[in-house]
Amino acid sequence: MSRRPNTSRRFADSGSIPFVGALHPKSRPSPLLSVGLLVVGALLIVGYLYHGSGGRSSNIAALNRLDGGVSCTLELQKLVPLLKKAYGDSMRTVLHVGPETCSVVSELLKEEDTEAWGVEPYELDDADGNCRSLVHKGIVRVADIKFPLPYKAKSFSLVIVSDAVDYLSPRYLNKTVPELARVSSDGLVILSGYPGHQRAKVAEVSKFGRPAKFRSSSWWVKFFIQNGLEENETAVKKFEQAAAKKAYKPSCQVFHLKPLH
The missing domain is CATH 3.40.50.150 (Vaccinia Virus protein VP39)
Structure with a gap:
């Protein structure tokens, strides 16, 4: 009854940071857009760190929320x-x-x-x-x-x-x-x-x-x-x-x- 290996790649495996291009100085985004992107990026990083902390009890709960x-x-x-x-x-x-x-x-x-x-x-x-x-x-x-x-x-x-x-x-x-x-x-x-x-x-x-x-x-x-x-x-x-x-x-x-x- 072994689980099949999880082949999905994690966020950190890509070697890149989301939205990094949007934050390049030459793009000159509006202050609100920059703040919004920073908030989203921070949330993604926090979510990733929490997942990596080993909270296994959240795995089933997350699956339940997704599939009802x-x-x-x-x-x-x-x-x-x-x-x-x-x-x-x-x-x-x-x-x-x-x-x-x-x-x-x-x-x-x-x-x-x-x-x-x-x-x-x-x-x-x-x-x-x-x-x-x-x-x-x-x-x-x-x-x-x-x-x-x-x-x-x-x-x-x-x-x-x-x-x-x-x-x-x-x-x-x-x-x-x-x-x-x-x-x-x-x-x-x-x-x-x-x-x-x-x-x-x-x-x-x-x-x-x-x-x-x-x-x-x-x-x-x-x-x-x-x-x-x-x-x-x-x-x-x-x-x-x-x-x-x-x-x-x-x-x-x-x-x-x-x-x-």
Whole structure:
């Protein structure tokens, strides 16, 4: 599940500065035009420096703004308080699986009495300092989830997956989802996009290797049954109660499953 290499060239690669010709003394532009061009150039430079600083969590957000899609990983960070209500003590040891897992793990580690780990299914080409530190400590691993996870059964109380299963074909889902349930002792939470979500195909294929396939809830229910996975009714009830109190409606499908033992 490696990302395809990003062949797009960055601003600095061109070896030139935008609008430099317009600022040549012989052109004698009006003062307002000169100021305007300087402001635009400054904004471009600031944007480039920010991008180069390693803010990986902004990558998905920017993609969403461009294509109108929804990132379940960003959605997950909003759902953490609801998940705490639903799972309580089961939030003690959490494994997150999905892209941008460094940002998710960092947020989970801020929660009291919560230890968190992550699996990044795609190559970390532009990881920031915090993400590299998490990888160096072994808290975050880069691993192809089409293959068995490098953890023993029941290694984590709760496993949460976002923006990962939508990019797997049924052939690999049949192996991956039961494997995710295997390493959980209390439950598995899967966030999946709703059918009808649109993504920018070119950017998406470049990032994930293939476009996402958003499946209906009925498709997922049938899939879970075929693979011997049961709904965690207790967690579902608590989660829905917490969501109702907050008048919150998730932008992604949220499935609560019992561990597979």
